Amino acid sequence: MNLPAKRPGQKERRREREARILKAAEKVFAEAGFGGATMQLIADMAGLPKANLHYYFPTKEALYRQVVQNIFQIWLRAADVFDSADGPAEAIAAYIDAKMEISRHHPAGSKVWASEVMHGAPVIQDYLETTLTEWTEGRAQVIERWIEEGRMNRVDPRHLLYMLWATTQHYADFNHQIETLNGGKPLSDSQWDDAKASVKQIILAGIGISDAGKGG
Amino acid sequence: MNLPAKRPGQKERRREREARILKAAEKVFAEAGFGGATMQLIADMAGLPKANLHYYFPTKEALYRQVVQNIFQIWLRAADVFDSADGPAEAIAAYIDAKMEISRHHPAGSKVWASEVMHGAPVIQDYLETTLTEWTEGRAQVIERWIEEGRMNRVDPRHLLYMLWATTQHYADFNHQIETLNGGKPLSDSQWDDAKASVKQIILAGIGISDAGKGG
């Protein structure tokens, strides 16, 4: 009877808590690693009793798996800009910008991803073998076409992609080291602009596109 | 009396076991992280009873600390080639080659280092603030001089160094991902040559040095 009317936004509350747990878990996993992270820490940061986590996620590994999958989706969405442009200069510049933005505003996610891959991808190996492999092959073909059209230097497409991933994610994964070398202070807005400009300058010049991404 | 004569190579045996423990610890820490690594795993891999580890290293953290310090020394030695050359083309090419060799033959060490920095450098923060900061500032000045002498493009020296670190270490830290994208097989000798050549090609061209590092 009144049961349906009795739950206004009950599902929303559950979603809101799930999101809070996932956010806390991402941070704790990033800072302590899977083995070093504890359900107690995650629960405290999410503001819930420890046992409640198992009501939303059956096991620690299931929670971790969800965190990693979310990060993977963010990577994939950022990769879309690679296709929305019609030339290497615009596409690669946009891709660098998008990934640098993620490194700046989502460093914890990048760290969890890096840790997962470093440990042999025990949880997302299937994604590496399917989605990531397909995406990489597709993008390598696009780069190869640009090379044959004479729109950029002949470089190995895969190693170019690795360099893009490595360089952009470095600003997230090693942000503590960069901060220390910056006198203990996080990069300012203008310093982030410098970082993005430097990465674009070197890589675009490195593949023979000289007039793009230069501000002055 | 005969006590000194009674210990032939006793110190050597201790050093040999210490080295074996350190080697096993490096691998376990790299694969499982600090929190995921157990003294049992390290002991098994080193072929010693678990409790014996505490005879050589008082705590798990002390063992970990020694592993991280050793890796840092390897990084520093590799950085020496930066100074043994007299120009940017030779110096940076040699630095890339040296770091790529470490990534190939010492991936576990690179992973432990990456993990330590990602978690906020709880153990080697002092090294970051002293040795690494001084080395970085010195090398940035060298690069700045090369720029003023017109021997390479004007780029931000620090972001160039970050790109060198990120790109070369990526082949160690993400070797599992690279292996997966390579059809599940480790890079062959020639593929490693391609990787080194690609990195040198893009970065050297990216800083305005066009005729170096090209094989054919």
Next chain:
DNA sequence: GTCTATACACTGATAGAC
């Protein structure tokens, strides 16, 4: 100097009251 057995703390997960 080396190993076996054990103490003590803490973790992930669950049972049961509300």
Next chain:
DNA sequence: GTCTATCAGTGTATAGAC
């Protein structure tokens, strides 16, 4: 559907026999 109390398992570290 939510929380308190607790269990079983595991981890580091150590005491004590040899």
